[in-house]
Amino acid sequence: MRPFKPYIPAESREPEFTLKASLAGIVMAALFGAANAYLGMKAGQTVAATIPAAVIAIALFRLPFFRGGVLEQNLARTAASVGEALVAGAIFTIPAFMMVHVGGDRLWTDLRSHFWVGTLILLTGGLLGVFFIILLRRPLCVDLPDLPFPESTASAEVVKAGQGGAADAPKYVFGAMGLGALLQLLKDEKGLQVFKEEVVLPFFHFPRSAINYTSENQPLATVAYGGVSLTQRRQPPRPSSGLATSSGRALPPSIFPAGSSPGCC
Numbered sequence: 001m002r003p004f005k006p007y008i009p010a011e012s013r014e015p016e017f018t019l020k021a022s023l024a025g026i027v028m029a030a031l032f033g034a035a036n037a038y039l040g041m042k043a044g045q046t047v048a049a050t051i052p053a054a055v056i057a058i059a060l061f062r063l064p065f066f067r068g069g070v071l072e073q074n075l076a077r078t079a080a081s082v083g084e085a086l087v088a089g090a091i092f093t094i095p096a097f098m099m100v101h102v103g104g105d106r107l108w109t110d111l112r113s114h115f116w117v118g119t120l121i122l123l124t125g126g127l128l129g130v131f132f133i134i135l136l137r138r139p140l141c142v143d144l145p146d147l148p149f150p151e152s153t154a155s156a157e158v159v160k161a162g163q164g165g166a167a168d169a170p171k172y173v174f175g176a177m178g179l180g181a182l183l184q185l186l187k188d189e190k191g192l193q194v195f196k197e198e199v200v201l202p203f204f205h206f207p208r209s210a211i212n213y214t215s216e217n218q219p220l221a222t223v224a225y226g227g228v229s230l231t232q233r234r235q236p237p238r239p240s241s242g243l244a245t246s247s248g249r250a251l252p253p254s255i256f257p258a259g260s261s262p263g264c265c
Contacts, residue, residue, distance in 0.1 A: 007156075007160060008071060014069045014070070015069065015071065015072060016069075016071035016072060016074075016075055018068070018072055020066060020068060020072070021068060021072035021073075021075045021076045022079070024057065024060055024061075024066075024076040024079075025075060025076040025077075025078070025079025025083075026079060028049075028053050028056060028057075028079070028080035028083070029080045029082065029083020029084065031080075032049040032052075032053065032080055032081075032083060032084035032087075033083045033084045033086070033087035034087075035049075035084075036049070036084045036087050036088050036091075037087050037088075037090075037091050040087075040088060040091040040092065041091055046084075046091075048081070048084070048085075048151060049080055049084040050077065050080075050081040050151050050154075050155045051151070051154060051155050051158055052173055053077045053080035053081055053155075054073070054074075054155045054159050055158060055162075055170050055173045056080075056170070056174075057073040057080075058158070058159065058162035058170060059170035059173075059174070061076075070159060070160070070162075070163050073159055073162070077155060077159065081155075082126070082129070085129075086122060086125065086126050086129075089125055090118070090121075090122055090125075093121075094111075094118055094121070097114070
């Protein structure tokens with residue numbers, strides 16, 4: 001096993017947990033968290049912000065009035081990454097409390113009245129993640145160098161490359177951010193709206209389903225195999241009950257005659 005050699009020696013006096021690094025991490029965590037929450041609720045997926053946060057931290061700590069070392073950059077990058085990941089976990093779990101019903105009543109009727117409960121849930125999840133990584137960092141990252149976390153390894157390489165004078169990455173990241181903001185301005189209703197985000201093509205119309213649910217909400221497999229129930233057989237056919245064709249006309253209430261078996265032979 002290869003000995004682990006940290007990028008910054010343990011005896012180094014370079015500052016790490018500073019006020020500016022903490023504030024930069026909190027601000028980036030809020031920005032990336034808001035973007036991830038919007039994307040997750042709209043598209044159903046989120047993006048990791050570890051590498052973009054690392055590039056932004058490199059550019060931010062190169063400003064003359066905000067200069068900082070690699071440890072401060074790494075701390076700000078870590079805070080931003082953890083913040084957006086926590087929001088990603090929230091948007092996939094907390095809405096479930098709005099959808100679930102207990103005893104016929106919805107568990108949560110709104111989010112405003114459960115603000116502190118949701119905050120406690122997120123705080124608990126974040127602390128559990130911190131406690132687990134404290135225990136798993138050495139066996140997964142230090143003692144097994146052949147099995148690194150790919151995203152964390154890539155972000156660490158980005159941070160180390162930034163110390164060597166590679167200044168092209170911030171240009172591409174901020175350029176992509178500006179292009180995205182321009183596209184949002186051109187397609188949003190509150191902006192210029194030169195083009196629309198979605199286009200409805202009227203000539204792609206699919207026919208209505210030829211099979212529908214029965215009025216008693218029976219499973220389709222049961223209806224196809226044994227016909228409708230006896231109680232429905234006694235009722236006269238109605239246009240709104242039984243199976244329906246694509247034109248909306250009601251089919252007979254039973255697929256097979258009464259007393260016959262739908263089985264083969």
